[in-house]
Amino acid sequence: QSVLTQPPSVSGAPGQRVTISCTGKSSNIGAGHNVHWYQQIPGTAPKLLIYGGSIRPSGVPDRFSGSKSGSSASLAITGLQPDDEADYYCQSYDSSLSAYVFGTGTRVTVL
Amino acid sequence: QLQLQESGPGLVKPSETLSLTCTVSGDSISTTDYFWTWIRQPPGKGFEWLGTIYFSGSKNYNPSLQSRITMSVDTSKNQFSLRLTSVTAADTAVYFCARQRRGWDDLHVWGQGTTVTVSS
Numbered sequence: 540q541s542v543l544t545q546p547p548s549v550s551g552a553p554g555q556r557v558t559i560s561c562t563g564k565s566s567n568i569g570a571g572h573n574v575h576w577y578q579q580i581p582g583t584a585p586k587l588l589i590y591g592g593s594i595r596p597s598g599v600p601d602r603f604s605g606s607k608s609g610s611s612a613s614l615a616i617t618g619l620q621p622d623d624e625a626d627y628y629c630q631s632y633d634s635s636l637s638a639y640v641f642g643t644g645t646r647v648t649v650l
Numbered sequence: 651q652l653q654l655q656e657s658g659p660g661l662v663k664p665s666e667t668l669s670l671t672c673t674v675s676g677d678s679i680s681t682t683d684y685f686w687t688w689i690r691q692p693p694g695k696g697f698e699w700l701g702t703i704y705f706s707g708s709k710n711y712n713p714s715l716q717s718r719i720t721m722s723v724d725t726s727k728n729q730f731s732l733r734l735t736s737v738t739a740a741d742t743a744v745y746f747c748a749r750q751r752r753g754w755d756d757l758h759v760w761g762q763g764t765t766v767t768v769s770s
Contacts (some may be wrong), residue, residue, distance in 0.1 A: 541696045552707070565767065573754055573755055574754075575754075575755075575756040575757070577757070583762070584746060584760040584761065584763050585697075585746075585757070585760055585761050586760075587757065587758045590751075590756035590758070591753050591756070596758065599713040625744055628697060630756075632755060636713065637710075638712050638714070639687075639702075639755070640698035640700055641696050641698070641699070642696070
């Protein structure tokens with residue numbers, strides 16, 4: 540069940556900056572549960588992009604950054620590149636559902 | 651290098667049981683720092699967390715699947731498994747296994763996924 544809301548799509552020209560929002564509520568992001576971001580190229584497995592809201596795993600370019608405020612989180616991609624075309628998902632834990640939950644997903648298109 | 655590989659039938663009949671295994675290579679499944687998790691992605695849709703198991707056998711299941719799901723771990727084979735009973739077309743999905751870090755709860759390593767279709 541997707542209880543975290545993301546915009547269906549965002550787009551930008553090469554080199555531009557795009558942001559993806561992830562809106563939750565008081566039982567998940569707002570409760571202080573960790574937020575993580577994944578990149579999925581269609582037909583492949585997801586790749587961890589950001590964990591703990593803002594921490595990049597080793598090997599992830601610093602063009603990707605994450606933040607969190609209240610019951611929402613955001614992923615920013617600066618210096619957009621063609622290889623960034625993919626689907627992006629946020630993930631957290633929901634205390635009311637007693638389940639890990641994912642966002643609805645956002646397709647990033649590089650114009 | 652840690653790798654996870656899902657295996658199991660790609661086609662299951664309605665009302666039957668879906669069984670998948672995830673084989674872990676490159677590290678021991680009996681590590682105290684990680685959980686082992688199943689996630690699925692129906693065609694064209696987002697992800698659903700199915701359940702998580704610790705090497706000791708301790709488990710957490712998605713409440714929406716509680717009555718149908720069973721997970722187990724075999725430390726001697728470095729594998730963990732998923733069973734889902736009474737499947738319907740709604741269970742058609744790509745099934746992923748992943749390693750989940752204790753504390754952070756992020757899914758930091760994923761298997762490539764295996765497609766399971768429920769159809770007669």
